[in-house]
Amino acid sequence: MPKLAIYNSKGKEVGSVSVDDTFASEKVNKGVLYQVIKHYLAAKHHGTHKTKNRSEVSGGGKKPWRQKGTGRARVGSIRSPLWRGGGIIFGPVVRSYSYTVPQKAKRLALMEAIKAKIQDKDVIIFDKITIEKPKTKDVVSVIKSLKIDKKCLMIQENFDANMKLAARNIRDLSIMSRKDVNALDILRHVKLVVSEEAFSNLLKGNK
Secondary structure, rough: OOOEEEEEOOEEEEEEEOOHHHHOOOOOHHHHHHHHHHOOOOOOOOOOOOOOOOOOOOOOOOOHHHHOOOOOOOOOOOOOOOOOOOOOOOOOOOOOOOOOHHHHHHHHHHHHHHHHHHHOOOOOEEEOOOOOOOOHHHHHHHHHHHOOOOOOEEEOOOOOOHHHHHHHOOOOOOEEEEOOHHHHHHOOOEEEEHHHHHHEEEEEEEO
């Protein structure tokens, strides 16, 4: 079984954790990743686009000219889609783009995302990170100790208020509780920095 090193907040190796051989050897299932990522992105799509049809545009209460005898085409309303300023035919309307996918597919996609990070050697395991005061420089110090220089997602079982306040001003750093993580969150970041406890629970599928 392949092993991943565990580091403390000072960047020193303090142990290791074993992962299943499939995470290091099997090919990443890009098909399920595509399906689930598309689902998450669709749910984020704000379907607030809207055009007005002929019943919603202003004006048009009176017939522009009489039906016959003018030599012009018959018209019933200036709100006709044929007129400038008239209604729009088959325009976009407010709607939701979200749809459902099986929970098993979401779970599988999460595992495939973790597998991809492991195979790219972009996973860093730490024992636990806590800070006494909500100071950004303390979190920056930890990041430097772990030699993280790219956009990263930090995952623990839970983060205290100090950590949330200290990390929110750091560019290219996101922190999330383990229960809130999905495949899209992982793939949006280059590095995955996760606590030993959270990593174990992710692989076990604990809720």
